Amino acid sequence: MKGNIILNQLKVVCSLCSLRELCLPIGFGAEELQQLDVLTGSKRLVKRGEYLYRSGAKFSSIYAIRGGFFKTSVIHEDGREHVTGFHMMGDIMGLDAIATGSHACDAVALEYSEICELPFDKLSELSMAMPVLHQNLHRIMSREIAFDHEIMLMLGKMKAEERLAAFLLNLSQRFSARGYSAVSFQLRMTREEIGSYLGLKLETVSRIFSRFQEEGLIEVQKKLIELKDAPGLKRLIRGLS
Amino acid sequence: MKGNIILNQLKVVCSLCSLRELCLPIGFGAEELQQLDVLTGSKRLVKRGEYLYRSGAKFSSIYAIRGGFFKTSVIHEDGREHVTGFHMMGDIMGLDAIATGSHACDAVALEYSEICELPFDKLSELSMAMPVLHQNLHRIMSREIAFDHEIMLMLGKMKAEERLAAFLLNLSQRFSARGYSAVSFQLRMTREEIGSYLGLKLETVSRIFSRFQEEGLIEVQKKLIELKDAPGLKRLIRGLS
DNA sequence: CGTTAACTTGACGGCCCTCAAGAGAGGTGG
DNA sequence: CCACCTCTCTTGAGGGCCGTCAAGTTAACG
Numbered sequence: 057m058k059g060n061i062i063l064n065q066l067k068v069v070c071s072l073c074s075l076r077e078l079c080l081p082i083g084f085g086a087e088e089l090q091q092l093d094v095l096t097g098s099k100r101l102v103k104r105g106e107y108l109y110r111s112g113a114k115f116s117s118i119y120a121i122r123g124g125f126f127k128t129s130v131i132h133e134d135g136r137e138h139v140t141g142f143h144m145m146g147d148i149m150g151l152d153a154i155a156t157g158s159h160a161c162d163a164v165a166l167e168y169s170e171i172c173e174l175p176f177d178k179l180s181e182l183s184m185a186m187p188v189l190h191q192n193l194h195r196i197m198s199r200e201i202a203f204d205h206e207i208m209l210m211l212g213k214m215k216a217e218e219r220l221a222a223f224l225l226n227l228s229q230r231f232s233a234r235g236y237s238a239v240s241f242q243l244r245m246t247r248e249e250i251g252s253y254l255g256l257k258l259e260t261v262s263r264i265f266s267r268f269q270e271e272g273l274i275e276v277q278k279k280l281i282e283l284k285d286a287p288g289l290k291r292l293i294r295g296l297s
Numbered sequence: 298m299k300g301n302i303i304l305n306q307l308k309v310v311c312s313l314c315s316l317r318e319l320c321l322p323i324g325f326g327a328e329e330l331q332q333l334d335v336l337t338g339s340k341r342l343v344k345r346g347e348y349l350y351r352s353g354a355k356f357s358s359i360y361a362i363r364g365g366f367f368k369t370s371v372i373h374e375d376g377r378e379h380v381t382g383f384h385m386m387g388d389i390m391g392l393d394a395i396a397t398g399s400h401a402c403d404a405v406a407l408e409y410s411e412i413c414e415l416p417f418d419k420l421s422e423l424s425m426a427m428p429v430l431h432q433n434l435h436r437i438m439s440r441e442i443a444f445d446h447e448i449m450l451m452l453g454k455m456k457a458e459e460r461l462a463a464f465l466l467n468l469s470q471r472f473s474a475r476g477y478s479a480v481s482f483q484l485r486m487t488r489e490e491i492g493s494y495l496g497l498k499l500e501t502v503s504r505i506f507s508r509f510q511e512e513g514l515i516e517v518q519k520k521l522i523e524l525k526d527a528p529g530l531k532r533l534i535r536g537l538s
Numbered sequence: 539c540g541t542t543a544a545c546t547t548g549a550c551g552g553c554c555c556t557c558a559a560g561a562g563a564g565g566t567g568g
Numbered sequence: 569c570c571a572c573c574t575c576t577c578t579t580g581a582g583g584g585c586c587g588t589c590a591a592g593t594t595a596a597c598g
Contacts, residue, residue: 196396
């Protein structure tokens, strides 16, 4: 009875904090749930433009996005910035810092966001007692590695048109997986940030959005995107020349 | 006494199999060492051109390179290949397969190589008993993520010259860290594979190697590279235009 | 209403890709 | 041992994609 109450509370906390990622295929016991509860204590709000962490900062926690939108980027010594990823509800950030013990990139909120801070030492400790937890941590890290390889292929082999088509389809799929519309969504980032992510200049991004619109593939109004012909976009990518 | 014998045996096995990576800062007890020994049982030889694993194959082990040289690559459906990494002694391969349970890329030996197969379920099991082991596993995965972000910056922001300079310096540093010469080494891969890795065509790679040689930065003789002016190469990269 | 950030569109140029030819190295069979 | 083939690398000529520079438009905000 009491176990059930805790269970329910935890379910809520979990789903809110995107700990679903970390403990997805599990039936928890009451005791384990209490332990997990300790972890989820520290929620945090991050305003638009605010840094969640900066490159060089000491690593102590990883972060689960409860809501909102982030970008991560590495800064080269000459001041140029390269965006390494966009992150939304359910994503986990900060995994690249485990190796060195300090963060290797910046994380900035692109809109008002809420995150769950997961102290890594507690997480490690807990995962000793709950094998599933650390299995899933492995899985999440592994997925990031595999995804990065996809991006490397994109940056290395695709043309501007293909990159943007792939980018839009990826966003669409991720929004869709989170219960939002797959065909209509707001871009949270600027053209420049998209360009930085894709290895293009902002003018190129703008030009190609316009071209896509002319061809009836999408509808663009500033940051509002509507996919009119997703299969057409997919076809663009197949045609790796 | 008996514990010491096992310890010494294990030290040898460890150092040979590059398990150093996984259990670096540890003093093992005899029992733990025996457990680890189970892991290191399966060595394997891989001939030049042979596949260690293929994309789509069921994931069961990760692989530590004991000696030799590998490339990993993803194949796009239209047949084009993108090289995602080059791997040498001490590197660990196959981490990107944990997420889905099947390999996401191909791994091919570029020369006669020897690897250590580490069954992942045994590794997981063991790491429950040996916290250090799974901490290090996290560290290795994290490092790969951070390194991939560096490569994304390279592919997205750098020009051909800078990419090749960075590539040569990275190779040099990795050879040096393994006790080989930092200024003179054999390329195990073709110009085409270098190009694929860096997002360039083989002709471009060849041309820029020639240009570097004219400028006195390196000496090239087919696959033999000699760095004549490493600081000069570094300066090339700083000049991100 | 003025200011600033973000976006769009055009003209031009450079970097790298494409196509092509030839040289050198390594392996195989006669 | 040499002829022959194949794979890899080098070097040249030309063209296209995208970056650079520039000007103008729109939207947001005090």
